[in-house]
Amino acid sequence: MSVEQYLIKVQPYYRTVGNEVELYEAAYSARMPVMLKGPTGCGKSRFVEYMAWKLKKPLITVACNEDMTASDLVGRFLLDASGTKWHDGPLTVAARSGAICYLDEIVEARQDTTVVIHPLTDHRRQLPLEKKGELVNAHADFQIVISYNPGYQSLMKDLKQSTKQRFGAIDFDYPEAGVEAEIVMHETKVDKATAEKLVQIAHRARNLKGHGLDEGISTRLLAYAGSLIARGIDPRAACQMTLVRPITDDPDMRETLDAAVAMFFPGT
Numbered sequence: 001m002s003v004e005q006y007l008i009k010v011q012p013y014y015r016t017v018g019n020e021v022e023l024y025e026a027a028y029s030a031r032m033p034v035m036l037k038g039p040t041g042c043g044k045s046r047f048v049e050y051m052a053w054k055l056k057k058p059l060i061t062v063a064c065n066e067d068m069t070a071s072d073l074v075g076r077f078l079l080d081a082s083g084t085k086w087h088d089g090p091l092t093v094a095a096r097s098g099a100i101c102y103l104d105e106i107v108e109a110r111q112d113t114t115v116v117i118h119p120l121t122d123h124r125r126q127l128p129l130e131k132k133g134e135l136v137n138a139h140a141d142f143q144i145v146i147s148y149n150p151g152y153q154s155l156m157k158d159l160k161q162s163t164k165q166r167f168g169a170i171d172f173d174y175p176e177a178g179v180e181a182e183i184v185m186h187e188t189k190v191d192k193a194t195a196e197k198l199v200q201i202a203h204r205a206r207n208l209k210g211h212g213l214d215e216g217i218s219t220r221l222l223a224y225a226g227s228l229i230a231r232g233i234d235p236r237a238a239c240q241m242t243l244v245r246p247i248t249d250d251p252d253m254r255e256t257l258d259a260a261v262a263m264f265f266p267g268t
């Protein structure tokens, strides 16, 4: 498999929020595994795409889930006409070829899956392919990056300390209002006044986190709202579809959020 396909050719739009670019560059240069911490839809994946582009390194992203096994990451023997043939998994491809491997929402994976990254995240930088009987020494450019949403963690589902303590971590959050409006404008071409209203609605919802909402409205959802408004959808309908309906099924909470939308976008 050619690793060329994982190179990001066009510069992704990423609005720097703090010193994250500088920190990441230094961590990459030390080949330190990095954990991007923050709520869903706040720019973690966009950031890693931007950094891969900036560093000119291929980026292999794996969306982790609870059904994922170690073989899904590492590889497995598959049957074909000529017998059994080994197929490298995405982690192995990244380790061999010197890509950045981004494990998105790693905590979703079971702990026995997570431990396969351990020998890659310490001085060994090795990946044992037990079923194949091969020990892969990671390419000098290889780096592992994981995302982690602190809001979702429970005692039952969290990374072990022995995993956490293999990473440097960078905190992410929804950007401050002016910056977030700028991002929404850039992503959707809505005007400034509309972008600012969307951000205000998000702030209302974010204040309800832990008071009936598990998670506030993400920057991603604001970009969805803007993209519908830019296509001529009535702002109230656009906000209901993208900012309210996805995040809660609770009738009272929907009413509260619909009222916030109506306040910023009174009837048309």
Ligand code: ADP
Binding pocket: 013, 014, 015, 016, 017, 038, 039, 040, 041, 042, 043, 044, 045, 046, 047, 147, 175, 183, 187, 219, 220, 223
């Ligand atoms: P996650 O944190 O879940 O990985 P993403 O990186 O996919 O979130 O961000 C969701 C969306 O939010 C992006 O597609 C982009 O439109 C927008 N976004 C959030 N933060 C930024 C940022 N700093 N610069 C540019 N776009 C951003």
